[in-house]
Amino acid sequence: MAKAELEPVIGLEIHVQLRTATKMFCGCALGFGEPPNTRTCPVCLGLPGALPVANAEAIHYGLLIGLALNSTLAPVSTFHRKNYFYPDLPKGYQISQFDLPLCSGGKLGEVNIHRVHLEEDAAKLNHVGVGGRIDQANSSIVDFNRGGTPLAEIVTEPELSSAEQAGQWLRLLRTTLRTLGVSDVNMEEGSLRCDANISLRPAGSDQLGVKTELKNMNSFRFIERGIRAEVERQRALIEAGEEVVQETLHFDPRSEAITSLRSKEEAHDYRYFPEPDLPPVVISESMLSRAAAELPELPAAREQRYIEQQSLSAESARMLAWRAELGDYFDAVCEADRSLDAQAAANWVAELQGRLGDQEAEDSKVSASALAQLAALVASSKINQGGARQVLDQLVNEGGEPAAIVADQGLEAVGGAEQLAPIVAAALEANPELTERLRSGEMKPIGVIVGEVMKQTRGRADGEQVTALIREQLGLS
Numbered sequence: 303m304a305k306a307e308l309e310p311v312i313g314l315e316i317h318v319q320l321r322t323a324t325k326m327f328c329g330c331a332l333g334f335g336e337p338p339n340t341r342t343c344p345v346c347l348g349l350p351g352a353l354p355v356a357n358a359e360a361i362h363y364g365l366l367i368g369l370a371l372n373s374t375l376a377p378v379s380t381f382h383r384k385n386y387f388y389p390d391l392p393k394g395y396q397i398s399q400f401d402l403p404l405c406s407g408g409k410l411g412e413v414n415i416h417r418v419h420l421e422e423d424a425a426k427l428n429h430v431g432v433g434g435r436i437d438q439a440n441s442s443i444v445d446f447n448r449g450g451t452p453l454a455e456i457v458t459e460p461e462l463s464s465a466e467q468a469g470q471w472l473r474l475l476r477t478t479l480r481t482l483g484v485s486d487v488n489m490e491e492g493s494l495r496c497d498a499n500i501s502l503r504p505a506g507s508d509q510l511g512v513k514t515e516l517k518n519m520n521s522f523r524f525i526e527r528g529i530r531a532e533v534e535r536q537r538a539l540i541e542a543g544e545e546v547v548q549e550t551l552h553f554d555p556r557s558e559a560i561t562s563l564r565s566k567e568e569a570h571d572y573r574y575f576p577e578p579d580l581p582p583v584v585i586s587e588s589m590l591s592r593a594a595a596e597l598p599e600l601p602a603a604r605e606q607r608y609i610e611q612q613s614l615s616a617e618s619a620r621m622l623a624w625r626a627e628l629g630d631y632f633d634a635v636c637e638a639d640r641s642l643d644a645q646a647a648a649n650w651v652a653e654l655q656g657r658l659g660d661q662e663a664e665d666s667k668v669s670a671s672a673l674a675q676l677a678a679l680v681a682s683s684k685i686n687q688g689g690a691r692q693v694l695d696q697l698v699n700e701g702g703e704p705a706a707i708v709a710d711q712g713l714e715a716v717g718g719a720e721q722l723a724p725i726v727a728a729a730l731e732a733n734p735e736l737t738e739r740l741r742s743g744e745m746k747p748i749g750v751i752v753g754e755v756m757k758q759t760r761g762r763a764d765g766e767q768v769t770a771l772i773r774e775q776l777g778l779s
């Protein structure tokens with residue numbers, strides 16, 4: 303039997319810590335690196351008789367997320383108890399949502415959203431060995447500061463088809479959440495956490511294969527590598543005639559090893575039931591209008607605006623819209639000189655960012671008005687591309703004014719036929735053999751002549767103009 307092509311199917315579950323002032327169901331401030339167990343109260347410690355109260359700000363943030371993801375917002379939603387035993391969960395259950403989540407459906411970019419619900423985070427377990435605060439090896443100590451932090455869980459439909467697409471989409475989601483201001487969305491610090499569900503199926507099939515779930519990967523790079531490794535593992539199994547087993551997996555980014563955390567048989571039965579201590583959440587008109595009024599322009603809309611109103615390439619529009627800070631910088635460049643071509647400005651922003659590594663453009667020595675000035679000098683042919691790159695290098699290192707740098711270093715372009723024609727003629731004369739070959743229609747040696755002119759002008763001529771002059775002087779059309 304011919305082997306059918308296999309295609310990956312990926313669905314993501316993302317947990318986002320919400321940046322509210324207080325926890326989901328009590329008045330404790332959120333913990334940010336304070337000494338362990340200093341942000342606790344009877345409610346988040348699960349002491350008997352303590353009663354939870356839902357955090358209105360967390361619900362507001364949930365509505366903002368729902369609006370940004372084009373979800374349907376439930377007029378009434380409820381909290382459930384999700385029962386399981388673990389040392390980081392003092393009540394023996396997590397308060398989450400079940401059949402009536404705050405947001406259902408929706409779409410971000412090309413990916414459909416299944417649902418978004420609110421819940422509380424667990425406490426943090428710290429595993430300590432010999433030499434830790436606990437004398438015995440392999441002990442765990444619990445810090446309840448994190449316990450009860452508001453979480454939004456965002457679940458996609460199983461629609462992504464590659465590790466790269468998943469990584470790209472997560473970046474869009476992160477920028478969207480950051481623009482909303484609802485979370486720090488920092489993967490290393492755990493305020494954005496992602497599980498990836500992965501299966502394979504014959505290409506073009508509309509059935510879903512058996513999935514596995516890769517747990518809690520804490521960087522975009524690890525997520526992409528983990529998905530890639532799991533896709534290959536499943537592919538090898540299927541091609542060897544074996545079956546993929548439904549299980550929860552851990553990916554170790556150091557060794558690339560994938561290990562089983564639990565199988566389907568060990569899966570929890572959470573015995574969900576309605577939380578009797580919390581009334582249903584009723585979303586009022588005023589809550590909806592407050593959320594709608596606060597909704598900023600989101601990355602997907604910004605990307606469209608760049609394409610439609612400023613005619614940027616799809617690639618530039620995405621780069622600027624998905625990195626909001628860079629987009630703001632680009633806007634400032636365009637604002638500084640409204641006569642600039644937007645795509646040229648975007649290209650110079652990309653050139654600058656390429657030189658900055660992890661530093662943000664706005665924190666660099668290159669002000670938006672300096673970059674605008676540089677782009678204008680190129681646009682008016684006062685300097686050529688090579689000269690402009692030299693100026694940009696100096697701006698990045700020392701700051702300053704492009705026009706002054708050009709004057710200081712004598713970087714003005716050598717332009718105009720009057721200036722360039724004699725230099726081109728001299729270069730042709732100095733290379734009679736190459737000139738003959740060019741005349742006979744062999745175009746390869748033209749680069750040598752252009753190079754010669756560049757040398758004579760110390761790189762300040764315009765390459766295209768030089769090429770045109772060579773053709774003109776040799777009578778080639």
Ligand code: ADP
Pocket residue numbers: 311312313314315416457458459460461499500501510511512513
């Ligand atoms: P579970 O009950 O195990 O959490 P769900 O059906 O609720 O499973 O889906 C959880 C996540 O897994 C969703 O993001 C969904 O898109 C994804 N998913 C479900 N089935 C598959 C599959 N066969 N392959 C890949 N992803 C899947």
Ligand code: MG
Pocket residue numbers: 315
């Ligand atoms: Mg799941």
Ligand code: ZN
Pocket residue numbers: 325328329330341342343344345346347450
């Ligand atoms: Zn508390």
